[in-house]
Amino acid sequence: MKILILILSVFAIQAQAQILNNKGEFTSQDTLRGSNTSYRDWWDVQHYKISVEPDFKTKSIKGTTIINFDVVKESPNNILQIDLQQPMEITSAEINKKQIKAWATDGNVIFLNVGKKIKQKGNELKLEFEGTPKEAVNAPWDGGWIFKKDEKGREWMSVACQGIGASVWYPNKDYLGDEPNRGMDLEIIVPNDLVGVGNGRLVSQRKIKNKTAYTWRVTNPINNYNIIPYIGKYVNFKDTYQGEKGELDLDYYVLDYNLEKAQHQFEQAKSMLKSFEYWFGPYPFYEDSFKMVESPHLGMEHQSAIAYGNKFENGYLGRDLSNSGWGLKWDFIIVHEAGHEWFGNNITNKDVADMWIHESFTSYSESLYTESLYGKKAGAEYLRGTRMSIANEKPIIGIYGVNQEGPGDMYNKGANMIHTLRTWLNDDVKFREILRGLNKEFYHQTVTTQQIEQYISKHAGLDLKAFFDQYLRTKNVPVLELKKEGEYYLYRYVDIVDDFAMPLQIENSELILYPTKEWKKLKDASFKTSFDINPDPNYYIHTIVIK
Numbered sequence: 150m151k152i153l154i155l156i157l158s159v160f161a162i163q164a165q166a167q168i169l170n171n172k173g174e175f176t177s178q179d180t181l182r183g184s185n186t187s188y189r190d191w192w193d194v195q196h197y198k199i200s201v202e203p204d205f206k207t208k209s210i211k212g213t214t215i216i217n218f219d220v221v222k223e224s225p226n227n228i229l230q231i232d233l234q235q236p237m238e239i240t241s242a243e244i245n246k247k248q249i250k251a252w253a254t255d256g257n258v259i260f261l262n263v264g265k266k267i268k269q270k271g272n273e274l275k276l277e278f279e280g281t282p283k284e285a286v287n288a289p290w291d292g293g294w295i296f297k298k299d300e301k302g303r304e305w306m307s308v309a310c311q312g313i314g315a316s317v318w319y320p321n322k323d324y325l326g327d328e329p330n331r332g333m334d335l336e337i338i339v340p341n342d343l344v345g346v347g348n349g350r351l352v353s354q355r356k357i358k359n360k361t362a363y364t365w366r367v368t369n370p371i372n373n374y375n376i377i378p379y380i381g382k383y384v385n386f387k388d389t390y391q392g393e394k395g396e397l398d399l400d401y402y403v404l405d406y407n408l409e410k411a412q413h414q415f416e417q418a419k420s421m422l423k424s425f426e427y428w429f430g431p432y433p434f435y436e437d438s439f440k441m442v443e444s445p446h447l448g449m450e451h452q453s454a455i456a457y458g459n460k461f462e463n464g465y466l467g468r469d470l471s472n473s474g475w476g477l478k479w480d481f482i483i484v485h486e487a488g489h490e491w492f493g494n495n496i497t498n499k500d501v502a503d504m505w506i507h508e509s510f511t512s513y514s515e516s517l518y519t520e521s522l523y524g525k526k527a528g529a530e531y532l533r534g535t536r537m538s539i540a541n542e543k544p545i546i547g548i549y550g551v552n553q554e555g556p557g558d559m560y561n562k563g564a565n566m567i568h569t570l571r572t573w574l575n576d577d578v579k580f581r582e583i584l585r586g587l588n589k590e591f592y593h594q595t596v597t598t599q600q601i602e603q604y605i606s607k608h609a610g611l612d613l614k615a616f617f618d619q620y621l622r623t624k625n626v627p628v629l630e631l632k633k634e635g636e637y638y639l640y641r642y643v644d645i646v647d648d649f650a651m652p653l654q655i656e657n658s659e660l661i662l663y664p665t666k667e668w669k670k671l672k673d674a675s676f677k678t679s680f681d682i683n684p685d686p687n688y689y690i691h692t693i694v695i696k
Contacts, residue, residue: 175551178256181230182314183501183552185326188230188260192218192272194322196331201319201378202338202360205304208296211279214320217331219270227267229274231259232316232323237280239320244274257316282318285309288446289456292317297445299381299404304343305445306380307456312501312554315373326499326595328370332437336364337378344383346402348376348454349437367453368436370593372497375452379442384408388415390422390439393431397422398438407443410461415441417483424521425491425514430585433495433592441483448482450489450511457482471534475519475527488514496591496601502547503598504554505621509545509563510584516564529687532568535561536689545621546598565689566620572687573651574609583608615648620689622646629653629664631679632695638671638679640664653684 180186194216201212233239234257242249244263253260263274285293285308292313299305308318316323334352337345338360347365355362367376381404388399399418403411418441426432432439437453444456447466459466459482469476492514493507513532520528539562547555571580583605590604598621606613619627625644632639642649642664653662660673662684676682679694 175548175553178258179551179553181255181258182232182316182323184550185324186230187225188228189322189324189327191220191222191224192229192322193221194218194327194329196329197321197333197373197376198336199319199333199376200336200338200362203294203296203306203378203380205296205306207281208284208294209279209281210294210318212277212319214276214278216274216276216321217329218272218274220267220272224267227263227265229261229263230322231261231274231276231320232257232314233259233278233320234283234314234317237278237282237318237320239276239278241277242275245272259320276320278320283313285446289449294318295445299445300406301382303382304340304380305382305404306378307444307446308377309446309449309456310377311374311449314552315376319376321373323373325372325497325501328372328497328595330370332367332369333371333376334364334366335376335378336362337380338362339380342382343380344402346379346383346440346442346454348440348452365454366437369434369452371452372494375450375454375494377449377451377454377456379444379454379456381443381445383443386412388419390419392422392435393426394435397432397435400438400440401442402440403443407461411443414461414480415483417480418487420522421479421484421487421518424518425488427521428514428517428581428584429491430588433490433588439487439490448486450486450493452490452494455483455486455490457486459483469534470538471531472537473530473534475523475531476515476534478522479518481515484515484518485511488518491588495588495593497595499595499597500549501552501554502549503596504547505545505559505563506596506598506601508559509567512560512564513567516568529568532564533686536565539565541624541626544624562620562689568687569620569651569689570605570609570613570616572654572685573611575654579609615646616651618646619649627651627690629662629684629690629692630695631682631692633679636672638673638676638682639668640671640682641668642666651688653688653690656683656685 196217198215201210203210249261283293285291285295288295289309292310295307297305310317314323315321335347339345341361345363349365349367352366353364383402384405385402390397401415434453440453441455441457444458447458449456463480464477465481488511492510498506516528516532519531539558543556545555545559547553574580602617627645628643630641630643650665
């Protein structure tokens with residue numbers, strides 16, 4: 150125990166020093182959670198087996214997590230880091246059937262001494278846990294367990310934990326870069342009058358006195374924050390979709406009194422799947438089915454069990470977020486959250502600072518879906534309509550190593566960045582090949598921004614370093630300045646990074662401008678004034694005419 154305390158003290162000093170080199174407001178807890186520490190990097194999670202039993206009256210839970218893992222390199226200290234956020238606590242720990250008698254706790258982190266006789270493969274860490282988890286007040290924007298009642302006053306429970314992390318309710322390796330290679334089993338123990346729904350497929354249902362245990366299985370890798378129990382008075386209906394990899398099972402769970410509305414609204418899932426399989430490639434989790442579950446909050450991209458709470462109406466709670474009119478033609482939660490099955494669940498960022506990989510492509514999927522239904526012009530109008538929400542106050546990429554994602558601009562600014570690149574390419578066949586290629590190249594993988602940028606640059610045949618630096622690593626939108634001097638029009642870029650030189654197709658013209666930081670001259674009698682030189686509006690840039 151003294152050794153553990155000493156290790157904790159040393160690490161806390163090192164972590165704080167590293168943090169102070171970046172931003173003083175971060176603490177050692179942020180580094181422990183947000184980085185692949187020496188207590189994490191030597192072991193690789195293969196499978197989670199989780200059992201949870203909630204008590205609605207006390208708003209408490211208890212359960213067991215069994216983590217199967219392999220050793221990937223020698224540990225310098227035989228110390229293993231487990232994440233579990235207070236006030237939840239571990240009550241018992243075993244490694245390979247042997248009791249661990251003592252462990253050290255540092256805030257939301259538990260350090261276990263697993264000894265020197267650890268196996269190279271097939272280790273089993275069993276952790277029993279209990280407590281009153283943090284309750285979400287405004288899910289899904291804050292995280293925690295959700296204890297609500299449905300319209301008939303019956304218990305309705307779930308969890309939303311993106312950002313705050315899965316360790317808000319069960320012990321795990323709460324690091325996006327290590328998904329369980331062989332998936333997970335989730336057992337949900339609930340009163341007999343309720344139904345427990347989880348990710349993947351239902352593999353068993355058994356009675357335990359006055360309760361029922363539902364066990365769900367996922368065979369593919371899965372993000373920790375996507376492992377979610379749903380508990381309520383659910384009814385189930387099923388369907389199938391003939392997709393690129395054959396027959397895909399569609400499985401829906403909704404509160405009993407919403408069955409008819411759900412049967413009508415969830416028909417949109419088929420056109421969504423058709424669109425996204427066209428643009429992104431096959432649905433990534435055929436083995437685990439496609440499922441949507443009515444949730445006591447708006448929605449979340451829980452892999453193969455999408456949380457749905459959009460009240461069975463089109464738009465975003467009945468609103469068009471683009472103000473273009475197109476956003477009321479389809480159900481935002483069905484489309485956006487399902488888009489994450491490709492970008493977020495199939496392709497997952499290792500560090501939360503790179504969350505743009507999840508949100509930018511998924512936000513762009515909304516435009517692609519609109520395009521699939523109503524044409525390219527409609528998709529572009531929808532996308533351009535979302536620009537009104539862009540703040541441009543911070544770069545899209547967050548701060549690495551401290552569990553700090555970027556700002557909300559990762560959604561709509563990121564989507565407009567992708568559309569700008571598509572406009573620059575001016576080759577939809579190649580653009581679609583890139584989107585599908587990303588999902589094939591990084592199938593079921595965790596990635597970095599650099600990997601995504603390099604792949605796109607290579608397959609676009611363009612040097613996109615300055616392009617990505619501009620839109621991801623600065624808050625500035627490129628500005629095209631135009632002015633008239635004598636018989637010439639002058640143009641240049643301002644507010645750009647070095648080497649940013651994206652060409653611009655002029656609207657209603659065959660003219661292409663090649664602006665840089667330096668003024669360039671254009672002599673073209675077809676334009677009466679500088680105001681007539683309008684770049685294609687699908688580029689996300691600003692244009693200023695200097696008089």
